[in-house]
Amino acid sequence: MSEALNIPGWRHTYSGKVRDLYVPEDSADARLLVVASDRVSAFDFVLEPGIPEKGALLTHLSRWWFAQLEDVPNHLAEGEIPDVVADRAMLAMSLDMLPVECVVRGYLTGSGWLEYQASGTVCGIPLPAGLTDGDRLPEPLFTPAYKAPMGEHDENISFEKTVELVGAERAAQLRDASLAIYTRAAAIAEAKGLILADTKFEFGLDSDGVLRLADEVLTSDSSRYWDAAAWATGTTPAERMASFDKQIVRNWLAAHWDKQGTPPVLPDEIVAQTAARYRELIERLTA
Structure with a gap:
């Protein structure tokens, strides 16, 4: 999946599809170092090659969104991030x-x-x-998925199944928090001429039982962003959904791969286009 970095004071413990996790060598330190890589995934497969500077770009975007949502409890911890990963890691x-x-x-x-x-x-x-492809829904929908073990596909589940997994009170809390954050973020994006079509959040509980927004948030990897002007004037789905995310990668894969066996290597132009769209999204949102 990836080669662990030599980060003084930290020990590599886990690699996901696109992020690597390090724990302190000091066992009394309960913080984690979450490092975003340049790896890119689609349809639950890690692809080759990665997207240049992707880890730094998405970490920058996550940090920006956490700042916009500063009243929402999150996973960020105080402390100095090691220089070797300063631009693409969160404590x-x-x-x-x-x-x-x-x-x-x-x-x-x-x-x-x-x-x-x-x-x-x-x-x-x-x-x-x-309804047609790209239409705005009558109201935002909470459509949870079960986080499958590494190497398996995530599974869309009903709200009732969510209740079975985490209990009725916690399921309602997840639904209400997710819809509230989406609504706020969509309004911020709209003011910048962008549509936040969909997104996914992850939550965890701290030692006091407080629900905290975790992992990446509202990035180009976890969300679909569209150009609002193109959406309003486009006559085809491709024109309407001028995207600022990894939809370019998904579209190319869907046209060149039957989802059997090893995914094909991404062409240089697809890699370059994706990186450019990631950068443009950050410029438009944070300007």
Whole structure:
């Protein structure tokens, strides 16, 4: 997956699809060092090559969003980040992570559009007839997913299944927090001429039982961002959904791979286009 970095005072303990986790060599220190790599994933596969500067770009964006949502408890911890990863790492509290990806959809697209075409629903939730790819939903939907073990695919689940996993009170808390954060973030994006079509959040509990927003937040990897002007004037899905995320990668893979075996290597132009869109999103949001 990745080669562990030699970071003085820290020991590599885990690598996910796109992030690496380090723990302090001092066992009395309960913080974690979460390092974002340049790896890129799609359809639950890690792809080659990575996206240059992706780790730094998405860490910058996460930090910016955490600052916009400073009243929402999060996983950030105090302390100095080692120089070798200063631009792409966050110091985080050690949390008891909940096994639910909290997906919020404000627009009909992606896997939701495929399901709607087949059954008129998104994650089992009935929607009005006559919607098209890229349409705004009547209201944002909370459509959770079960966080599958490494190497397995995440699974869309119902709210009732979420209750089974974490209990009724916690499930309602996750739903309400996710919808509230999405609504705030979508308004911020809209003021910058951007549409936040959908996103996913992860939450964990600290030692006092406080629910905290964790991992990356509202990045180009965990969200779909579209150009608002293109969405309003476009006549085809491609024109409407001028995206600032890794949809370029998804689209290329979908056209060149049947999701069997090892994914193909991404062409240089797809890598360059994706990196450029990541940078443009940050420029537009944070200007």
